[in-house]
Amino acid sequence: MKIALIGCGAIGTSLLELVKDDAGIEIAAIVVPAFAADAARETAARLAPKAQVVEAVPAAGIELVVEAAGHAAIEQHVLPALERGLPAIVASVGALSAPGLPEQLEAAARKGGTQAQLIAGAIGAIDALAAARVGGLQSVRYTGRKPPHAWTGTPAEEGRDLAALTAETVIFEGSAREAARLFPKNANVAATVSLAGLGLDHTSVRLIADPGVSENVHQVEAEGAFGRFELTMRNQALAANPKTSALTVYSAVRALRGRVAPLVI
Ligand SMILES: NC(=O)C1=CN([C@@H]2O[C@H](COP(=O)(O)OP(=O)(O)OC[C@H]3O[C@@H](n4cnc5c(N)ncnc54)[C@H](OP(=O)(O)O)[C@@H]3O)[C@@H](O)[C@H]2O)C=CC1
Numbered sequence: 001m002k003i004a005l006i007g008c009g010a011i012g013t014s015l016l017e018l019v020k021d022d023a024g025i026e027i028a029a030i031v032v033p034a035f036a037a038d039a040a041r042e043t044a045a046r047l048a049p050k051a052q053v054v055e056a057v058p059a060a061g062i063e064l065v066v067e068a069a070g071h072a073a074i075e076q077h078v079l080p081a082l083e084r085g086l087p088a089i090v091a092s093v094g095a096l097s098a099p100g101l102p103e104q105l106e107a108a109a110r111k112g113g114t115q116a117q118l119i120a121g122a123i124g125a126i127d128a129l130a131a132a133r134v135g136g137l138q139s140v141r142y143t144g145r146k147p148p149h150a151w152t153g154t155p156a157e158e159g160r161d162l163a164a165l166t167a168e169t170v171i172f173e174g175s176a177r178e179a180a181r182l183f184p185k186n187a188n189v190a191a192t193v194s195l196a197g198l199g200l201d202h203t204s205v206r207l208i209a210d211p212g213v214s215e216n217v218h219q220v221e222a223e224g225a226f227g228r229f230e231l232t233m234r235n236q237a238l239a240a241n242p243k244t245s246a247l248t249v250y251s252a253v254r255a256l257r258g259r260v261a262p263l264v265i
Pocket residue numbers: 006007008009010011012031032033035036068069070071072073076077091092093094119120121122123184185188189192240241243244245248
């Protein structure tokens with residue numbers, strides 16, 4: 001299967017390393033902005049020698065796109081690809097917090113007669129939560145806890161010195177929609193949990209900067225007709241990006257391998 005990978009940062013590079021010897025998967029294109037092309041070409045030479053480095057998904061020769069770039073890439077690359085009939089695997093799930101974007105994705109996929117797959121990414125139990133929704137959910141709460149340096153470049157820096165924190169500090173409390181909008185590189189999981197469960201506006205989210213943790217810790221508490229569950233994930237971050245859990249890459253690779261495997265779990 002010929003793939004266009006959108007984004008070649010921490011997730012993209014790590015994904016290329018993991019699939020470089022996979023039979024049945026060929027990275028045919030890497031889509032990055034012009035200013036990132038030289039770095040992507042170096043990565044491609046090492047990990048995906050057949051890939052052309054381009055600014056847009058090529059018009060021909062691609063069978064699937066995998067997005068690992070950021071919220072803006074959904075509108076820029078994923079929507080047009082879907083309209084053209086290319087299926088898409090999407091990591092930047094938080095982009096769906098923008099009003100109207102879920103409907104636009106659905107319309108584009110319908111027009112192209114194809115499908116967009118939102119990956120579970122850094123969180124587990126999305127299967128259980130989405131199944132529990134069928135029976136009816138009463139409440140879903142998500143807490144995201146990361147070391148202070150993982151919140152640099154976000155609104156968490158407003159009015160506080162993250163490096164000087166000595167105790168856990170709640171940096172956001174509100175809806176999944178607001179969390180995903182305000183923390184596009186740190187709260188995709190909030191959007192994923194909400195889209196699988198009670199929706200972007202009815203899922204309570206707390207984000208915490210905690211000098212006492214070294215992992216990215218994700219907790220979900222859900223209650224409904226199915227019963228209840230509490231989930232805690234203690235994820236190792238990628239060395240290349242402390243905001244991003246390694247599990248996100250594994251989740252994208254799982255989704256990708258699932259497209260070519262004869263038996264899928
Ligand atoms: N679902 C989940 O659980 C998670 C999802 N994510 C999502 O994955 C995204 C990528 O994460 P990560 O790899 O760690 O981030 P990085 O910042 O390391 O990499 C992003 C890459 O995408 C490139 N890029 C940025 N904008 C575009 C665009 N419009 N089109 C094509 N390429 C673009 C960047 O280029 P340049 O560096 O030159 O700007 C960079 O190469 C995050 O922004 C987040 O939205 C992340 C973690 C968890």
